[in-house]
Amino acid sequence: MSAVAPAVPTAPRSTSRAAAVALEGLAGRIVEIEAALTNQTPGLKLVGLPDTALREAQARVRSAVEHSGFEMPSRHLTVNLSPAAVPKHGSGFDLGIAVAVLGTTGTIDAEAVADTVFLGELGLDGRLRPVPGVLPAVRAAARAGRPRIVVPTASGAEASLVDGIEVVAVPSLRTLAIRLGADLEPVDVEPVPGPPPLRERSTAADLAEVVGHAEAVEALVVAAAGGHHLMMVGPPGAGKTMLATRLPGLLPDLAGEAALDATSIASLAGHGVDRVRTRPPWQAPHHTATEASIIGGGSGRIRPGAVTRASGGVLFLDEATEFAPSVLDALRQPLESGRIAVHRAAARAEFPARFQLVLAANPCACGQWQSAGGTCTCAPAARQRYLGRLSGPLLDRIDIRLHVDRPSAAEVRLAREEAPRVTTAAARERMLAARDRTAFRLRGTPWSINAEVPGSWLRHPDRAPADGAAASLDVALERRLINLRGHDRVLRLAWTLADLRGLDRPGRSEVGRALALRSSDA
Numbered sequence: 001m002s003a004v005a006p007a008v009p010t011a012p013r014s015t016s017r018a019a020a021v022a023l024e025g026l027a028g029r030i031v032e033i034e035a036a037l038t039n040q041t042p043g044l045k046l047v048g049l050p051d052t053a054l055r056e057a058q059a060r061v062r063s064a065v066e067h068s069g070f071e072m073p074s075r076h077l078t079v080n081l082s083p084a085a086v087p088k089h090g091s092g093f094d095l096g097i098a099v100a101v102l103g104t105t106g107t108i109d110a111e112a113v114a115d116t117v118f119l120g121e122l123g124l125d126g127r128l129r130p131v132p133g134v135l136p137a138v139r140a141a142a143r144a145g146r147p148r149i150v151v152p153t154a155s156g157a158e159a160s161l162v163d164g165i166e167v168v169a170v171p172s173l174r175t176l177a178i179r180l181g182a183d184l185e186p187v188d189v190e191p192v193p194g195p196p197p198l199r200e201r202s203t204a205a206d207l208a209e210v211v212g213h214a215e216a217v218e219a220l221v222v223a224a225a226g227g228h229h230l231m232m233v234g235p236p237g238a239g240k241t242m243l244a245t246r247l248p249g250l251l252p253d254l255a256g257e258a259a260l261d262a263t264s265i266a267s268l269a270g271h272g273v274d275r276v277r278t279r280p281p282w283q284a285p286h287h288t289a290t291e292a293s294i295i296g297g298g299s300g301r302i303r304p305g306a307v308t309r310a311s312g313g314v315l316f317l318d319e320a321t322e323f324a325p326s327v328l329d330a331l332r333q334p335l336e337s338g339r340i341a342v343h344r345a346a347a348r349a350e351f352p353a354r355f356q357l358v359l360a361a362n363p364c365a366c367g368q369w370q371s372a373g374g375t376c377t378c379a380p381a382a383r384q385r386y387l388g389r390l391s392g393p394l395l396d397r398i399d400i401r402l403h404v405d406r407p408s409a410a411e412v413r414l415a416r417e418e419a420p421r422v423t424t425a426a427a428r429e430r431m432l433a434a435r436d437r438t439a440f441r442l443r444g445t446p447w448s449i450n451a452e453v454p455g456s457w458l459r460h461p462d463r464a465p466a467d468g469a470a471a472s473l474d475v476a477l478e479r480r481l482i483n484l485r486g487h488d489r490v491l492r493l494a495w496t497l498a499d500l501r502g503l504d505r506p507g508r509s510e511v512g513r514a515l516a517l518r519s520s521d522a
Helices: 057-067 094-105 134-143 153-159 173-179 214-226 240-244 256-268 291-295 325-329 332-337 380-387 409-416 424-441 471-478 484-500 508-518
Strands: 015-024 027-038 043-047 076-082 116-118 148-152 166-170 230-233 314-317 339-343 348-352 356-361 400-403
Touching (some): 015 094, 027 094, 027 134, 043 057, 094 116, 094 173, 134 148, 134 153, 134 256, 153 166, 166 173, 214 230, 214 400, 214 484, 291 325, 400 508, 471 484, 484 508
Parallel strands (some): 015 116, 116 148, 148 166, 230 356
Antiparallel strands (some): 015 027, 027 076, 339 348
16 A cells, blocks of 8 residues: 655645545545634634534544644634534544644645545544444545545555555554654554454355255245245244255355445444455344344444345344334335435434345244144134234235244154255355346346346236236235235246246246245245
8 A cells, every 4th residue: 555645844824624534324425624723712623513422533633643743733723524514423533633733733734635535533642543434435535536545554454445546554643644744753653453354154054954844945045046035934943043044155145336335334333344245244133122223323323223234135033023013114114125214313324225034933922833743822813913913014025935844753864864955055056047047137127136126017018927827816916815016026936936947937837836935824
């Protein structure tokens, strides 16, 4: 990484400028930091809609400047963050404020940093500390046409993941000031380390380890091939969680903007980042999770929730009926749009939320309803109330619904005999071939998988199933067994089944199987 070109210090200036980035979700905008000296009582005043953490930058900047070998201006200093109407959160503006302050004293040449963006928190000793969201901030700076960004040493590798912008990683304010022409002797400092990198989920769990459940394994392949949401209902110990944990291993690697988005989300969530994430993320929040932790929020900076951290991968809700109804119903909008907008009184943030939802639930409170060899002790009304915690509008958005029972003794014996079973590698190969066929068919459209295709496009006569194949689907719609949304979701499933079987369009078998997969008794 190259350094900022050294500059010759100048005489004190009444005003100075620097730049930083204000994040709103994954989007960011350049914030101009203006520092001006006035003939008032000496002090530092920060304006421009800062939050509490940013207001405290006044103390951090003063201490860091003095411990770096400089003097604060002896006049009143006003620092404005512009545009003033944009909320600014966090300590990432510290470095830009300090550079603007040093510009007013003539320590550094303000012109030398005119096109540079500064990002980092200052320690009281002048060292630079990493902050969350470096990667999306660097992406925003690059999109704004800024040629250079300065970040803490610990964030250098993360910032360098963005092409088209020069990254300067420095350990301290003193080091940066010397590079900008300050007349001081270099001092070796130990860079502040960043958080440990977020390791990608291991794909060691293989489908071949699953005993029995041939229908459920095939349903996982269908879900992976088309990006469909999945629900599994069955007694405790049936293998619902075991099956769900193997879905990410079937999904294709992330690439391009999707990979950068997933990595940016990890950065924004406060994880260390040293390379672009290529494997789909996995999120499995506990059923006591709050709506804010699932959807996103916070009292200050809006933080990404589980639906965003799972974007591009899988969101698994085990014991789904135990989640608060408000949490489950809040999933409906991102399931449809693939994005989530979080509104607060002083801020708004929009995040990607294109995940595959997997729900797992017991059939009743005792868990034994319709299980082989089990005896249910729940009253019929109690069973209905138990699964009734999952609202109809939410279930309407689930493409595949399965009943998963415990493996039989015969299936266990077969497994002991090492009979051939479907492996993740073989299933993934089928899935990738199906996705290739889908992408070829959808070329020239904004979509790449069947789950994204709108119903209006699917219902066009040129894209209808083979002659007479949709008769059973039309009957189900006529009898009000499904609504129009369900009709379209069955069509998407049928197309995925056709892609898996190498067919040009769905036939009777694919439509019938899609209807069965959407049935809670499948």
